[in-house]
Amino acid sequence: MSVSVSRIREPLVLGNKDYHQITEDLVGPTEKAPNTMWIVAFMVSVSLFAWGIFSLIWTFWFGIGTWNLNRTIGWGYDITNFVWWIGIGHAGTLISAILLLFRQNWRNGVNRAAEAMTIFAVMCAGLFPATHTGRPWFDFFMFPYPNTRGPLWVNFNSPLLWDLFAISTYFTVSLLFWYTGLVPDFASVRDRAKGIRKKIYSFVSMGWTGSAKHWQRHEYLSLILAGIATPLVLSVHTIVSFDFATAVVPGWHTTIFPPYFVAGAIFSGFAMVQTLMVITRKCFSLEEYITINHIESMNKVILLTGTMVGSAYLIELFVSWYSGYIYEQFAFYNRVFGPYYWAYIGMMGCNLLSPQVFWSKKIRRSVFWTFLMSIFVNIGMWFERFVIIATTLAKDFLPSSWSYYWPSWVEIGIYLGTIGLFFTLYLVFARVAPVVAIAEVKAILKKYGDQYLGPKAKPQHDHSATEPVH
């Protein structure tokens, strides 16, 4: 794979690093005691998580009746949060798989953290359907297994079951992909560690030696896993959208849902990656690995997918009007001007309008704006799911059963709990494993560094050292 790299393009890793310096910088955070910023963040996250556990126990003790769902609105906060988290969980695999296939080498700085984020987000997402059954100890009923009740099987024609398969597969494949990538980096940590840490990292690094044949197979495995994860990641949110699109509810029954959900998932996933990267690079001083160029590239993806999602909103409105079908027309009129108009404004403002500021290069490269926008997008995408779910159900075919839904403190508690769980897991991960893929960054260091002739370039490489001695 010989790519020619422009001599004036800034290198992917700044600061004229050598291989040893990279190991120092990236393994370092796992060896030192955490800084105050980390401790404060960890305590806040764990508290939120604990509050979530309390709300879950409350739910299981008193039942689903503690939620504000009613006969009209049977799907509310729970599935909104589920879809939100699953969407966020799309960026990791997109960055690692699709960008790997496209040979976008800037992904190497952010892929590890994004993959970890994916796994944690899918875990948070999985919590919601598991809870929604009300009796989580019977959740294994959802899987097809030979049983004594007939055997009575699950319904393989149901999108909800497809969803179960899609998400379990997605979680498993992402985990394998992530862990296989981590093994060589754990070996780097292992070879610097002493005592009990050495034992632990020896265990998790699976005896990695760095043999040429192992590397060859490792690269092969990564590439093929990327190849099969690419259609997988597109299938997951497509199937999530089928949960709605195969229903005959006006406002849900649309063929635009799969592409629009996938674009939205990538959009929100990248926003969450930005939120985490801005914090991570600051907290662990990784500004030279996760550079402004990385942030700018991701902002471009946010701009693109945000505009796609925005167009989908407008097309939806147009199609409902053009369809001439009054129930469809009412569903959308109700979204825009109905009792949940504020959610619609939030969705349009945060998803369609706010990312447009990224047309400006200055804003794309500003850390402050990136962080602000990433929060906006996360909020906007939450509103999108809320608009689709609650607004549509609130005013159904029968005006006598129209209702209004607002979550109870228990539902909000569970949601905050998953945010706590997500950040707790991420913070722990950032302490025990290298947040930037060490081996992958080393592999691109020279190709994207040695050619550079712009300002701050390192003095020209002395080639005599690499000349073979005969």
Place this chain on the structure above:
Amino acid sequence: MKSQHKEVLFGLYNDEEELKSALRGANEQHLDIMDVYTPFPVHGMDSLLNLKESRLHVVGFLFGMLGTLTALIAMSWIFTSDWPTIFGGKPYFSLPSFVPIIFEMTVLFSAIGMTVVFYIVCGLGFGVNNPILDDRITDDKFCLAFQTNDMKESAVKSLKGFLKKTGAAEVHSKVI
């Protein structure tokens, strides 16, 4: 793997280009290389070490097919003979709605199969402690290793000379 002790002579290089040119030299002299260890995948090693192309993709394909068939056969059997149920007036065997699960199972089987086979053929796994020649190989050293069991003193010496001459920063020997 044989449990017999291996005497290993290895040189540590500071740069992958030095290692590659050393390998070229070793190939010219027809030296029997035990293995090469690097901190990251160095491209162009396959031809220098005469490594065959990995066949993991075949494994992935076979496991994927296994997943496809498992899902297809299981769902067809369940819905046509074990417990036939009519959903929305559709036929018992409604292939289009089986597609999503067939696809997911294909990917799942393929990914798990390939990854497990990868760890097995590489001899890696939780709790495995492969001998490490030098702690800096996972940091910034590139290692070229020769096995020197039953070798004459003079042959070992000439290997040492070869490593030094090709630019190895350090040359060590170790019994593993």
